[in-house]
Structure formats: C-alpha cells, structure tokens
Amino acid sequence: MGSQGKPRRSKPRCECRLTVLGSKRDVRRFQASAWEKSLRVRYPELQALSRRWVGLVLLLDFEIDRIKGLAKARAGELEHCEIGY
Secondary structure, rough: OOOOOOOOOOOOOEEEEEOOOOOOOHHHHHOOOOOHHHHHHHHHHHHHHHHHHHOEEEEEEEEEOOOEEEEEEEEEEEEEEEEEO
C-alpha cells in the first residue's frame, strides 16, 4: 500500500530480446563491446547504437504493458511497429 492507503502501481515489466545480424566478425566485436550500457530499450538508443555499428542489423522484440513491438535498426535508420492487445 502507498502512503495514502492506495495500492502502489508497480512499474510495467518489459520483456525484451535483441537479435544482432551481420558478419561473424562484426557480431563478435559487438558482443565484446559495452553495448548494454548504450541500450536502454528505447528506440533512440537503438538507433544511435546502429549508427556506430553500420554493418549490423539490430532487431529488438519487446513486450510491455499489453503492447507487443518490433524495432529494426540499420546504419542509423529505424523502423518499428507496435500492436496492443
């Protein structure tokens, strides 16, 4: 319960999966980098990350608060779609 006797709303849980496509060499270099610090599961960060890794395609599959989405970033270009249920 919150301070005023109302139930606290918990933060929505976000289930995410990042798929990285590219040459074996580029994917290995990406895995060894500090990419997790750059990505906070928001589109602008995915887009910025893809600008640094232009040889890779980054696919972010996510589900949050009854919304299912997919974002694709490549060389700074971002496409995404979301479906509510």
